[in-house]
Amino acid sequence: MTGPAAVQTNIAEAEGSHAPGADAGLVEALAALVGRDNVLTGEEDRRAYAHDRLPFANFRARSGRLAGVMPRLAVRPGSTEEVAAIVRHARQHAIQLIPFGNGSGVLGGAIPLAHEVMVDLRRLDKIISVDPQNAMVTVEAGMNGAEFEAALNAEGFTCGHLPQSIEISTVGGWVACRGGGQASSRYGKIEDIVLGLKAVLPDGRLLEVRPLARRSVGPSIRDLMVGGEGAFGIITEVTLRIWKKPEVERGVVLAFPSLEAAWETARLIMQAELRPTIARLYDAAESAERTQGLEAFATRPILGIFAFSGTEPMVSAEEEMSLVIAKAQGAVVAPDGPFHHWKENRYVAYSQKWQAAGYYNDTIEVTGNWSAIPGMYAAMEAAVRAIYPNIHFGAHWSHIYPEGACQYMTIRLPPMPEAEALPLHAGLWEAIQSLTLDHGGSIAHHHGVGVFRNPWLARELGVGLDILQAIKDTLDPGNLMNPGKLGLRPAAGAVDVRRGG
Ligand SMILES: Cc1cc2nc3c(=O)[nH]c(=O)nc-3n(C[C@H](O)[C@H](O)[C@H](O)COP(=O)(O)OP(=O)(O)OC[C@H]3O[C@@H](n4cnc5c(N)ncnc54)[C@H](O)[C@@H]3O)c2cc1C
Structure with a gap:
């Protein structure tokens, strides 16, 4: 049998062969490093660290x-x-560790598979320095994202990384997952924003990548940590680019006659070197949810939301040039209600309400080049409907680049017995991830790999996965640092939550 339904988690094992009493020696050793109050052994505390936001785990x-x-x-x-001391102790005693940001990951990256020790980084929560001259900020990895951005805003800056999960994630988690924020079309993804970092390697040594504009000293070591998902080390500090908080932001809502016209507009805008702060295109299903009662969409059913920001002359120029491109594709400017609605709700997570009502709601984000997106989207819609005709399937494209875009899909099955739903859910993931690769795309744009995307890593990376495994084996010969994630070898005796095994 394949798919998540095949995963058999042994409940007795899950409940913990590692009862706190059995770990008295470890507790004492860690307490000597960080204080007894910072070693959490209670059942309730441990349960809070037993999951992240992986939808499959919610099911x-x-x-x-x-x-x-x-x-x-x-x-x-x-x-x-203290992180280094913990890592050194763990290495000496062959203890597996998982770095924990705030558990907002949706791919199971922070889920324990082998009774690992969780290293919660949220006490590393301070901005170390703001450097306006070099336009950079250095911050501890466990700082809450929203608090970090608010502190920058108070000094007149933004870091430009504004994920929907900003209120429930940490800066280190953004870096570890190679995340993307809602303003990525202008500021880039986190890999474009990180200038330097400090991380504790699996042997306890400190890796320091000094923040510099550019360098030419071999392959980027920084990139081993940006997207490393805790497998190659624990990030403790990062230095990020900052920009002046824009003086002006203007939203424009467009009604397009077709998805093709919307995609073409986005492509041409980015290839004209325009950089909207927000660029969001919705398919017919997602457009309909957001445009009810708006006359402009009666004949042009596809919604596009753009925002331009900066100084007034920049905003005017980018807006004007973008509108020329959009109008040439048949778009008209519509009332700006959908922009304000989006802005007011930009950090709200919709999936919780569906999960609570018993639906099987999940999201999958992939990257495709412009030439591939129309075929990829059509193939995916057909495939998911072949699996379950009454499925809710909707997509939007909200991270756009000169070369292509992120296609962000919501799949939702109605309430049904778990034994029926989980194989369907597994089939949907298999179809979408395989079709992404068939169309030359990448299986993940910003959520990372965690454990749930393991089955597709070999196809995604090819020999690149062997390179990552070789680096992992060298840096972490005991396989102690978040083992079994990022498509890498699991720990002995680890629970298998992978699908398709
Ligand atoms: C409603 C919702 C909306 C979301 N929207 C977005 C979005 O817009 N953009 C986006 O990119 N993501 C989004 N996500 C996914 C998630 O928020 C991100 O992946 C986020 O970066 C995870 O941060 P975290 O601090 O919660 O990390 P965690 O979930 O705690 O950890 C994630 C992974 O990173 C590792 N890790 C965490 N901190 C460190 C560290 N300091 N050093 C090394 N490894 C570490 C963990 O071991 C784990 O493998 C969303 C999630 C939800 C639930």
């Missing part, structure tokens, strides 16, 4: 089960030195 939780297992315990270091 399992309805019947009281975990997707992985309970962690051994959680430890909360307060400095880079």
Whole structure:
């Protein structure tokens, strides 16, 4: 049998062969490093670290089960030195560790699979310095995203990385997952924003990548951590680009006659070197949800939301030039209600309400080049409807580049018995990820790999996965740092939450 339904989590194992009492020696050793208050061993505390926001784990939780297992315990270091001390102790005693940001990941990257020790980084929560001359900020990795951005805003800056999950994620988590924010079309994804970092390697040594404009000293070591998902080290500090907070922001809502016209507009805008702060195109299903009662969409059913920001002359020029491109594709300017609605709700997570009502709601984001997107989208819609004709399937494109875009899809099955739903859910993932690769795309644009995307990593990276595994084996010969994630070898005895195995 294939798919998540094949995953058999042993409940006894999940409940924890590592009862706190059995770990007295470890608790004592960690308490000596970080203080007893920062070593969490209670059942309730451990349960809070047993999951992230992986939808599959939410489905399992309805019947009281975990997707992985309970962690051994959680430890909360307060400095880079304490992180290093924990890592050195873990290496000496062959203890597996998982860095934990805020558990907002949706691919199971922070889920324990082998009773690992969770290293909660949220006490590393301060901005270390703001450097206006070089336009950079240095911040500890565990700082909450919204608090970080608010502190920058108070000084007249933005970091430009504004994920929907900004209120529930950490800066280090953004970097570890190679995330993307809502303003990525202007400021780039996090890999374009990170200038430098500090990380503790699996042997306890400190890696420091000094923040510089550019360098020419071999392949980027920084990029081992940007998207490393905790497998190659624990990020403790990052230096990010900052920009002046824009003086003006103007939203424009467009009604397009077709998706093709919307895609073409986005492509031409980016290839004309225009950089809207927000660019969001919705397919017919998602447009209809957002444009009810708006006359402009009666004949032009596809919604596009753009925002331009900066100084007034820049905003006017970019807006004007973008509108020329859009109008040539048959778009008309519509009332700006959908822009304001989006802005007011930009950090709200909609999936919770569906999960709570028993639906099987999930999202999958992939990257495709412009030439591939129309065929990829059509093939995916047909494939998911072949799997379950009454499925809710909707897509939008909200991270656009000169070469292509992120296609962000919502798939939703109605309430039904878990035994029926999980194989369907597995089939949907298999169809969407395989079709992405068939169309030359990447299986992940910004959510990362975690554990749930493991089955497709070999096809995605080819020999590149062997390179990553070789680096992992060298840096972490005991396979102690978040083992079994990012398509890499699991720990001995780890629970298998992968699909298709
Ligand atoms: C409603 C919702 C909306 C979302 N929207 C977006 C979005 O717009 N853009 C986006 O990119 N993502 C989004 N996500 C996904 C998620 O928020 C991001 O992946 C986020 O970057 C994870 O941060 P975190 O601090 O919660 O990390 P966690 O979930 O705690 O960890 C994620 C992974 O990173 C590792 N990790 C965490 N911190 C460190 C560290 N300091 N050093 C090394 N490894 C570390 C963990 O081990 C794990 O493998 C969304 C999630 C939800 C639930």
